[in-house]
Amino acid sequence: MLRLDCLSLTGSRRICLPRSLPSPFEELHVVPLVHETTKLLDEELDRIVNEGVAAHDNLAIGTIIRECNDLFKGVQSLTDCCGGDGTTVRAIVKAFPDIKCTVLDLPKVIETAPAHDSVNYVAGDMFHSIPPAQAVMLKLVLHFWNDEDCVKILEQCRKAIPSREEGGKVIIIEIVLGPSMGPIMYEAQLLMDMLMMVNTRGRQRDENDWRDIFIKAGFSDYKIVKKIGARGIIEVYP
Ligand SMILES: C[S@@+](CC[C@H](N)C(=O)[O-])C[C@H]1O[C@@H](n2cnc3c(N)ncnc32)[C@H](O)[C@@H]1O
Incomplete structure (x- = not known):
């Protein structure tokens, strides 16, 4: 069974991720850099990261x-x-x-x-x-x-x-x-x-x-x- 870590964001928001050591980015900002919750941290950052990843990968x-x-x-x-x-x-x-x-x-x-x-x-x-x-x-x-x-x-x-x-x-x-x-x-x-x-x-x-x-x-x-x-x-x- 997949084990999840649930983290609290501002207000009542929580995110759940597979249990493993968080990255330094997550340690600092609570959400991962490339994830559906990243926009809760910063919508502009999320947009730029997604565009950058897509351009790089494709x-x-x-x-x-x-x-x-x-x-x-x-x-x-x-x-x-x-x-x-x-x-x-x-x-x-x-x-x-x-x-x-x-x-x-x-x-x-x-x-x-x-x-x-x-x-x-x-x-x-x-x-x-x-x-x-x-x-x-x-x-x-x-x-x-x-x-x-x-x-x-x-x-x-x-x-x-x-x-x-x-x-x-x-x-x-x-x-x-x-x-x-x-x-x-x-x-x-x-x-x-x-x-x-x-x-x-x-x-x-x-x-x-x-x-x-x-x-x-x-x-x-x-x-x-x-x-x-x-x-x-x-x-x-x-
Ligand atoms: C860096 S991109 C992969 C790049 C893509 N394979 C390419 O070459 O263009 C990572 C992708 O993994 C997807 N992803 C992340 N976790 C996933 C999961 N648990 N199941 C399915 N897709 C997932 C994300 O939504 C994102 O589209």
């Missing part, structure tokens, strides 16, 4: 489709877990019209997502269940969460996909910390690590960290398909 998908075409080849159905307003999935459907795509996100996000004929939108909570598909994608999601929560999220992904023989896989797009892409990219990765540790409950991870999490969540194998700039594209198999 930047990558065109390059990923171009550079890692095989990632989506043969995939019949895909759930973009925490897929926001569906921008990423709409780019995938455009490049691969035969893939049946679903976007899972929180109700407040799905309510305002633009409708699309080929995209199924589901409002829900990834800690409870993820819509089944041959592949589940987590793009720039796990760096927001601590290791324990990452294992819980991946356990839900594992339940949502079929066996490896049936093409089941989880596609993870995240930084894989390490100096292999040169000193400038490594510095950028470490700065992103600082950013996540100060503002969220998560962090950036190196390959050993990722492997530990995959094993704890019950997966048998993984492959780093490619590194593009600071980020890595990882396939994880049941």
Whole structure:
């Protein structure tokens, strides 16, 4: 069962979050930086953060489709877990019209997502269940969460996909910390690590960290398909 921490805001308002160490930002402001309650702290900050996150996150998908075409080849159905307003999935459907795509996100996000004929939108909570598909994608999601929560999220992904023989896989797009892409990219990765540790409950991870999490969540194998700039594209198999 998911355990929650409930915090009191001004007046009678309370917010409940998965129980884990709060980030320094939360310690100071009570609400997280990227959360549906952030607007209770400051509406303008919430708007700027949401626009910034969307611009940053959506930047990558065109390059990923171009550079890692095989990632989506043969995939019949895909759930973009925490897929926001569906921008990423709409780019995938455009490049691969035969893939049946679903976007899972929180109700407040799905309510305002633009409708699309080929995209199924589901409002829900990834800690409870993820819509089944041959592949589940987590793009720039796990760096927001601590290791324990990452294992819980991946356990839900594992339940949502079929066996490896049936093409089941989880596609993870995240930084894989390490100096292999040169000193400038490594510095950028470490700065992103600082950013996540100060503002969220998560962090950036190196390959050993990722492997530990995959094993704890019950997966048998993984492959780093490619590194593009600071980020890595990882396939994880049941
Ligand atoms: C940084 S964004 C993810 C970026 C997106 N995958 C992309 O690449 O553009 C984080 C998203 O996770 C969603 N989210 C947070 N907690 C969630 C939960 N428990 N279940 C489903 N979605 C959640 C947020 O609403 C937000 O849209």
